[in-house]
Amino acid sequence: MKFAKVLEQTLIEEDIPEEWIEAAIQYKSLKKCINKVVSELQFLGLEQNTLKLIIDDKAKQQVVEMDNNEYTPNNPVVAEYTLTKSNFGQSDHIIPMLKISIDYNNADISDDHINEVWLRLKSKIETLIGNEDSIIESVSNRIYELNEDKSLVLSPRGSRREGSPIPDDYLEQIAGETLDNSSKRSEMLIMLKSDSQFFQMLNGELENLDKLKQDEESKLIEEVKAISESMQQLANPAKGPLRKSDLYKWRELFKIYLDSEVYFKYNETSVSASERDGEQVKRNLNEFISRVEKTSLTDQFKNKKSMVAFNQFLNMNFHLLKVLQFQSINSTAFRKILKKFDKQTSLGVKYKFPKLISSDHIFITGSSIAQSICYVIQSSILTLVPQLDDYTCPICTSVAFKPIKLDCGHIFCVRCLVKLKQQKKVDCPICRRDHAIAYADSSNLDLESMALMKQYFPIEVKEKLKERDKERYGELVGDNKCIIT
Structure with a gap:
């Protein structure tokens, strides 16, 4: 099933509120924008396979990040797609630009396929612009916008489309940072219409x-x-x-x-x-x-x-x-x-x-x-609502009433700690902290935890005291039993 349909069904089946749906990503509308971008690129002679050829770096399988030294005789036409962001007015504006570099002085091109792309693209752009020399005159004369009537016009000082939110001086700044003034190759920045709409909508x-x-x-x-x-x-x-x-x-x-x-x-x-x-x-x-x-x-x-x-x-x-x-x-x-x-x-x-x-x-x-x-x-x-597991003695596994908090932070009930000392244990049985048990005394009694246990675990504390009294009685009486003769 197409994702657009999956998205639509999910929003309905999960009973998503209407106001949420209105705020959701409008997948179908964005797809229509993409189709328009494809159409504009095709109009410029930049079909998908063509762009793959001049943008993809086959060795690294990633988009080329061009600098001036990467232009070689074997690659006379190179395209780089850039996205920049700037704030004009009350919201951010995403400014996409397609940078195309063409080596007009390259007479020795070994790859016939690239040569064909180069000649076709060069011819297409020159036809749309109508003046080959204009593309190398100055920085400000090398930004072109594709209008709704599919005419390629100079920007920002040319006949830019009305209502554009991007100031002229900002476009000139982008051009100055991006374009190379070398006489050996010509570069231009082409601003499509639909890609700007796509990113602005998204x-x-x-x-x-x-x-x-x-x-x-x-x-x-x-x-x-x-x-x-x-x-x-x-x-x-x-x-x-x-x-x-x-x-x-x-x-x-x-x-x-x-x-x-x-x-x-x-x-x-x-x-x-x-x-x-x-x-x-x-x-x-x-x-x-x-x-x-x-x-x-x-x-x-x-x-x-x-x-x-x-x-x-x-x-x-x-x-x-x-x-x-x-x-x-x-x-x-x-x-x-x-x-x-x-x-x-x-x-x-x-x-x-x-x-x-x-x-x-x-x-x-x-x-x-x-x-x-x-x-x-x-x-x-x-x-x-405290949980009993957080206040349980790790030795007897019942509530650690009269809790003794060792220097290492572990807590035991006083009865189990006394037994450990009687057994000559000196280190913490949990983390093996040296002499943690040996150094424990009445000052280690955690009064705050003891008060909490009495308040939130009254049944467990009562049962613990009964067990302690029963155990203490057994220690006092031992195995001695009354014998009636």
Whole structure:
């Protein structure tokens, strides 16, 4: 299926809002622009195969970046397509130019095919201009614009098309930096009409996508803040007795959410490698909902407001998913339309254009919206309900109540630390820090973590104290038993 159709179907099937669709990359319109560019190049005698011959560097398989020393007798006609950016008025303008160098003094051309291209192109340009000498008179007389009536006219001091946003002095500056005044070869810059429209249209659509991304990111952050405010009431143990709190239900829900790795794979070292694509996010989000339904956790809520907050949490995630899907399909459209431009014109803009506008557009070059929103979710919502795994003693695997924080940063419950000292262990069993256990004393008691555990893990702390008392009783009594005779 053609990508234009895939793009259209995706926007419909994913229920993308109408205002988003209007801001999307207009793939079909851009394709029409490309067809016009091809037509203009053909009119100049620069068909696709011709441009491949005079632009492609067969040794390096890349677009030639010409300097004055690269012009050789075996390559009498060389074309270079350049993109520059300058700000006129309130927006950026992309200025594409086709530089053509012709060696008129070259009498010994060994390649018949290049010779044929050279003669045909030379004849075509001279016919369009009507005066061969004018192309070497001065810098300002070597910029030509292709008008709507397909006439090649001098610019900027000639009969330029009206309404052009590019000042004359700027064009002269480009010419002065680009063209060579050597008498041994003639150079000119040709400004097509449709390629300017193509890049200006594409650049404008990227600006719309930038604004959309910023707006939706702001909306998502507001949604997260609203959920966070609700959670501060619903999952705060200080707001009421535990028997009326949904603290433990929310903890289990968020644990399932974290285990589902909806947006990122947590064991990857690279953020870009760990980030899920839109389809994977959708599957993970549906898997999270399925696991929640199997546990019936939401049916066990004691506070009706908890169900409202959970639905808000789901809606926020689906909102983020929709933004990610929209960003993904537009990024693909951006990449494919540049690839199509190169395929039909051989002008080599697939890397050149993104590099030119890389600092201007957050939609295609900025960090993923998933990164920023997931950070806000983590810091504003998930941290409101601490997970037991973060406060577990690595030795006894129960809550590390009366936590002893070693100099290396690892935490153990006081009971396990005492046992390690009794066993003459001196180094940290996790990182092997020298004498981390030996140097630990009452000053290593983490009072802040201890208070948090008592507040957020009351059931686990109570069970831990029971286990400690039972173990201590066993140590005191030992194997002695009462014997009735």
